[in-house]
Amino acid sequence: MTGKRRHVIWALVLSLPLIMAGGPALSEKRLDERELYNQLTLFGDVLEQVRRNYVDAPSDKELIEAALSGMMASLDPHSAYLPPKNFEDMQVETKGEFGGLGIEVTMENGLVKVIAPIDDTPASRADMRPNDLISELDGKPVLGLTLSEAVELMRGEKGKPITLTVLREGEKEPLEIVIIRDTIRIRAVRTRVEGPDKNIAYIRLTTFNSQTTKNLKKAFNSLPAEIGSKNIAGYIIDLRNNPGGLLREAISVSDTMLDRGEIVSTRGRNEDDSSRFSARRGDMARGLPIVVMINGGSASASEIVAGALQDHHRAVIMGTQSFGKGSVQTVMPLGGDGAMRLTT
Structure with a gap:
C-alpha cells in the first residue's frame, strides 16, 4: 500500500466515528461498522486508482465534489451537495x-x-x-x-x-x-384592487423568500386603506406558479391569516426531529373571506399555506391540483464554504 493511498483510507476511516455518531441509537438501525469500513476502503481504492492511473491527471477537489454530488443525488431529487459557489448563489436567491x-x-x-x-x-x-x-x-x-x-x-x-x-x-x-x-x-408580493366595485384585495405571492412575510403584512395594511376598511369585501391570495421557498416564511405567512391551530408539522427519522408549528392570535385579514388560487406550479411552501388555511376553514381553495412536494430540506453549512441540502 502506498503512502498516499494509506493516507486517503485512514482519513476515511477516521471519519467513521463521526458518521456513526449521527445514526439511530437502536442497534438494529445502526449501520454495520465492518461493512461500512469495507465500503470506505473500496472508495479509497477507487479514488487512489483514479488519481494514479486516469489518462489525464484529475483534480482531487473535483473528484471529491463529484463523489459528494453523486451520493446526495442518489437520495432524492431535492437533496444535493452545494459547492461554495452554489451555496453562495442559493443564499443570494433567498434574498430576492x-x-x-x-x-x-x-x-x-x-x-x-x-x-x-x-x-x-x-x-x-x-x-x-x-x-x-x-x-x-x-x-x-x-x-x-x-x-x-x-x-x-x-x-x-x-x-x-x-x-x-x-x-x-x-x-x-x-x-x-x-x-x-x-x-x-423577485418581487415576492404584488397587489392590486379587483372586482366590478373595486372592493376585492388581490395579493400575488411569487415566492417564499426572506421578504415575503414583511411585504405581505404591508399589503394587509395598505389595501384596506386604499379600498376603504368598510368597503373591502375580501382577499384573493394567488399562489399559482409559486414554487415555494423558506419553511419559516410559509409558517409566518399562514400565521398572518389564522388566529389559532396547527399550521404544519414535520416528522424526521428520529422522534426528536419532529416539530409542530401553531398559529398565534392576530388575523390580519380581520375575518374577511379569503380565496386561495393554486395550480400545478404551486409547490412546497405554497402547499403548506393553502393546506393550513383549508384545514382551518379559513379559505376556499380554487384552481387545479398542486405540484405535490411534502418534504422539507435543511441546509447544513460544511467546511470549505460549501453546504449540503438534505431532506430531513
Missing part, C-alpha cells in the same frame, strides 16, 4: 435577486422538471410551463447530470442566450426554446 433564467426546477427520471417559472422573468416570458421536462441544455443532454450541474449550466452572464430542449405534454415533438439570461429580481 440573482442571475439566470427565473425558473424553479427539480429532477425527475434523470431530466430537469420545471416546477414553475417565476413571474416577469425570461423563463415566464418564453412561456416555460410547470411540468415541462428539459432534456438538453444548448445541445448537451441533461441525462447523467446532477440537479446542481444542470442549474449551473443554466446560469450565465446577463444577455447570453441558452437553448432548452423541452418535452411538453400534448406536444408530439420536442420544443426548442431560446431564453436570454438576465438578472432576476
